[in-house]
Amino acid sequence: MKKVLVVLVLLMGATSFAQNKNAKAVISVDGVCMMCKDRIEKASIKTKGVKSAVWSLETKELRVIYNEEKTTLAAINASVAAVGHDTEQIKATAQAYASVHPCCKYRDGNVQEDHNKDN
Numbered sequence: 881m882k883k884v885l886v887v888l889v890l891l892m893g894a895t896s897f898a899q900n901k902n903a904k905a906v907i908s909v910d911g912v913c914m915m916c917k918d919r920i921e922k923a924s925i926k927t928k929g930v931k932s933a934v935w936s937l938e939t940k941e942l943r944v945i946y947n948e949e950k951t952t953l954a955a956i957n958a959s960v961a962a963v964g965h966d967t968e969q970i971k972a973t974a975q976a977y978a979s980v981h982p983c984c985k986y987r988d989g990n991v992q993e994d995h996n997k998d999n
Contacts (some may be wrong), residue, residue, distance in 0.1 A: 899948035902931070907942045907953065908968040909935060909960055912986045912995040916965065919980070923963040927956050942967075 909920055917935050920942060924933030929950025935942045944956060954969065961970040964980040966987075977987065985991045 901947045901949060903946055903948045905944050905946070905953055905956075907944065907957060907960070908940055909942045910940060910966040910986045911935065911937070911984065912992060913937070913984060915981055916984050916986065919963050919984070920960055920965055923959045923965075924956055927951055927959040930956060 911917065911920055914937065917937055920935045921933045924930050924935075924942060924944055927946075929947040930944055931947065932945040933942060942960070946953075946956065957967040957969045960967050961972045962976055964972045964976040964978075964984075966972050966977075977985075983991065983994075
């Protein structure tokens with residue numbers, strides 16, 4: 881009987897350390913317009929295990945809900961950087977950044993000013 885009790889306690893403890901299937905996180909991502917929003921969100925959603933991704937133009941924050949058993953925050957950051965957007969952890973390569981539309985060149989001060997005038 882004691883062995884059964886010990887096994888049950890160990891199993892309950894192991895399940896408490898299981899990964900979260902609905903983990904939430906906020907990632908800072910650079911962008912300047914609604915085309916950026918679409919690109920960032922699509923890249924995030926295409927990452928296996930991401931259930932929801934919403935990027936805010938005002939706050940530059942990407943809010944994600946993801947399954948920790950299927951993906952990591954590092955993988956989500958990498959997916960976003962791969963389509964040309966810098967995150968707080970990964971800077972997009974020059975080649976990836978060059979692939980974004982000219983109006984989405986968020987590293988360019990003139991582009992940022994143009995978008996700020998529109999808001």
